[in-house]
Every structure is written in C-alpha cells, then in structure tokens.
Amino acid sequence: MPTVTDQRSSLYSSGLMERARQSLAGGGNSTMRVLPYHLPMVVDRGDGCRVWDADGREYLDFNMAYGPLLFGHRHPLVVDSVVRQVAECGSQLGFPAELSIRVAEKVKQLYPSMELLRFSSTGTEAIAAAVRLARAFTGRSKLIVFEGHYHGSSDAVFHRYHAPVVDLPAGAYGPALPGTLGLDDAPNNLLVVRWNDPEALAQCLDDHRGSVAAVIMEPIMGNASVIPPDRDYLETVQMMVRDAGGLLIFDEVITGLRVAAGGAQQLYDVWPDITILSKAIGCGFPISCFGASREIMSLVAEGKLFHGGVYSGNGLVMAAAEAVLDEILENQDTIYESLFERGRQLTCGFAEIMRRLGVPHVTQSVGPLVSMLFTHGEVNGLRNYREVREHVDFEKYIRYQHALQKSGVYFHPNAFEPLFLSTAHAAGDIDEALDRMEQGAKSCLRD
Numbered sequence: 001m002p003t004v005t006d007q008r009s010s011l012y013s014s015g016l017m018e019r020a021r022q023s024l025a026g027g028g029n030s031t032m033r034v035l036p037y038h039l040p041m042v043v044d045r046g047d048g049c050r051v052w053d054a055d056g057r058e059y060l061d062f063n064m065a066y067g068p069l070l071f072g073h074r075h076p077l078v079v080d081s082v083v084r085q086v087a088e089c090g091s092q093l094g095f096p097a098e099l100s101i102r103v104a105e106k107v108k109q110l111y112p113s114m115e116l117l118r119f120s121s122t123g124t125e126a127i128a129a130a131v132r133l134a135r136a137f138t139g140r141s142k143l144i145v146f147e148g149h150y151h152g153s154s155d156a157v158f159h160r161y162h163a164p165v166v167d168l169p170a171g172a173y174g175p176a177l178p179g180t181l182g183l184d185d186a187p188n189n190l191l192v193v194r195w196n197d198p199e200a201l202a203q204c205l206d207d208h209r210g211s212v213a214a215v216i217m218e219p220i221m222g223n224a225s226v227i228p229p230d231r232d233y234l235e236t237v238q239m240m241v242r243d244a245g246g247l248l249i250f251d252e253v254i255t256g257l258r259v260a261a262g263g264a265q266q267l268y269d270v271w272p273d274i275t276i277l278s279k280a281i282g283c284g285f286p287i288s289c290f291g292a293s294r295e296i297m298s299l300v301a302e303g304k305l306f307h308g309g310v311y312s313g314n315g316l317v318m319a320a321a322e323a324v325l326d327e328i329l330e331n332q333d334t335i336y337e338s339l340f341e342r343g344r345q346l347t348c349g350f351a352e353i354m355r356r357l358g359v360p361h362v363t364q365s366v367g368p369l370v371s372m373l374f375t376h377g378e379v380n381g382l383r384n385y386r387e388v389r390e391h392v393d394f395e396k397y398i399r400y401q402h403a404l405q406k407s408g409v410y411f412h413p414n415a416f417e418p419l420f421l422s423t424a425h426a427a428g429d430i431d432e433a434l435d436r437m438e439q440g441a442k443s444c445l446r447d
Ligand SMILES: Cc1ncc(COP(=O)(O)O)c(C=O)c1O
Pocket: 066, 121, 122, 123, 124, 125, 127, 150, 151, 152, 153, 218, 223, 251, 252, 253, 254, 278
C-alpha cells in the first residue's frame, strides 16, 4: 500500500490515459473527470470506502463516484439484490412491474411531498422533466436558479454556474450566462439570484411578477463547496415563491437520502412542491425520480405532459434502489447518526491539523457532505458562491489534492466539489486519512 513517502507516479494509469485519449473524447466520459489538473488515475475496482488503480495502488475514496455510493463500493445488500433481479427476472422488462411499484411506495414513505412520482435514469433528465412540469402547471416561463447551484447539463437549466466573480450580475440578480458552447438561447428564461439573500430573491420575484414558474435550488448548495441555507432561509424562500404564485423545486440529487433519510426537506422541515432525487437512492446504479403532489403530477399522469425514457424504472436499478430503501427504512436512526459522526470526525480532525500548522482554512459540512477548503486569510465561514470564489485558495487545494492522491487518499481536485462519506467509512478509515492529511499538509503547504 502506498505511504506518504511513496511518491511514485502511476505509470500504468498514465499510459492508459494516453491510450484513452485516442478513443474517448478528452480521455473520459465526463468533463469533470478529466480536468487539466487531474493527476492521471485509471481505476480498476472498488470495495467499501477504497478503490484500487490500474497500478494496483490502494486509495481511501472520498469521492464515492461523485456521491451515489452512500453505502460504499459494492455493498453486498445492493449487489445481491441486483444479481438476483438480473438472474431471475431480467434487467429490463419494458412493462409495468411490481418491483417499481414497491420502490415508488418506499420513496413516498420517506418523501411524503411526492404523492406521485416518475423514475428516470439521471439527475439531468429528472430535472429537465421537473422544470417542464413547473412551466406547464403554472403556465409561466421564467425559472429562478441560484449562483453556484448545478442542476444537470440539459438546455433547460445549464448555465455558467461557476462564473468568475467579474461575470456575475452587479445587482441582486441577472440573466443566466451560457454554460457551454452549443447552447442556443435556452438560458433566456433563466434568472440567477444570490444564494442566502432573501432581499435579492424578493427583488427578482417583484421585477418578474406573474411570470416566474418556479424557483429551483439545491437546498444545501453542494456544487460550489458545501453551503447550507441560513437559518429560516428555506422557509422564507418558500413563502416568497408561493406568494408570487410559483412553485418551489428542491433538487435533492445530492442531499436526498444523504443528510437525512427524507433529505434536506426532512432535515429542515420545509416541503417543496416538486422534488428530484438521484445519486444515493441507487448506490451506484443510474436512477433518478421526480415527484410532487397529485394535483401537479396529474399533468404527467394524464399524459398531457410528456415524460418518457427507455431505461426509466428498469429492473436493474429498481432492485438496487429497493435494497437501499429497505436498509434505510429499517436502520435510519443508526445510519444517519453514524454518517454525521464520521463527518464531524473528518472536519474537526482536518481543522485541528490546519490550526496547528497555521494554515488558513474553513470547513463546511452537513453530515457526510463535507468541504475542507484553504482560504487566502482567516474567514468566518462562506455563505454564498461569491464568497467561495473570493476567499478560497483553489491553487493550494489542487497542490494538496495531488499530494494526498500520491499518498493514497482520493478526493476531487476542484475545491468546488465536496467530499462524500459513506457508511463504509469507519472511524479507523477517517483516522488513517487524517494521518495522511497531516503528512500531506506538512509536505506541501508550508512554503
Ligand atoms: C445537485 C445536482 N443536480 C443534478 C445533477 C445532474 O445529475 P446527472 O449527472 O445524473 O445528470 C447533479 C450531478 O452532479 C447534481 O449534483
């Protein structure tokens, strides 16, 4: 197993990345996985909270496949359920099946705000459908999003969510900027508002009275580091959106089944009009869903609003989701208590190390969703995207991530990306990671 002093480069991984670029565009299947400052790493397999690269090196994994692996890699309950389903019934039947009815019923037990729901395969898909639903139900076109929040790559919502501060609106809100080449004029109906700033939202809603279909948010911002809502912020937003005649959409792709069994809506006791779940519910299998009240979902139920998907609700992912939901329904008290304890252990341990070494830092977390960031000076916490942009030392984070990756601890090199803990991360694993984090800090942060 590599140690902190083991600074070998992953030669085989490097070679494979070169080979990958000959057939996979950019060498991978997602822009976020092949950033120019990623150290080459081709991974063969995972188990629990660890992965092994093509060179056979072992890593403690704090990326958890960008969040889905709430129970870790290859959890036996999930694997057994999927294998049984495929072997005995088939991966995909293409008909209504009792399995997906059961899974929907179990989702509803945890998310009572979803009286009716539909399964799909990715967060992007479910969110695009939810936005269409909000527009159809209200007969309005404008959608409000928040700076730094990400809602998938569809033309319905994809905008420049990681814009440099100079490109952000000078006022309380502004029009969305295109997030990629090839976007037509889709972001035209998208307004971007500052997070944790009720006055900014009030002004935006006021200026667009009668035309806002919905406000969509990650109830805990998890795509520009972890930024929880201020106290009472969610309730305030909900009240303002309702007063304005629009709908509140919670994108719980990250928070769902992670910060509580019932997601951020349970944690903060704020119940949105439309909810989207993905990631943790499939524990590594591609599933998402969107749902709402009977009244809102009647447009889908009656076929007035089109929603389809060849793979939606297939047996493979339903079997995975049923295993996840059963485990959570049965053991939720212990699962979340332990996830929150591990989150505290990691953030407190990191903060203690950096304090001792005199490295300016900030940690922000909600249970197993964690950000550990370096700052340009002492800061008292980060409340919105602008503050992250202004105060976080992204270069230092990359340097540190490279040192940690070489020592066998993996988290994403982009400081915007949170670390994800799973039930497979035991106290001893966190201690092991903290030891290496301290060594890594001593080796690369004291310049
Ligand atoms: C909050 C949030 N919403 C939506 C998505 C998009 O999900 P997918 O990549 O499955 O389309 C993501 C993906 O990371 C996400 O973090």
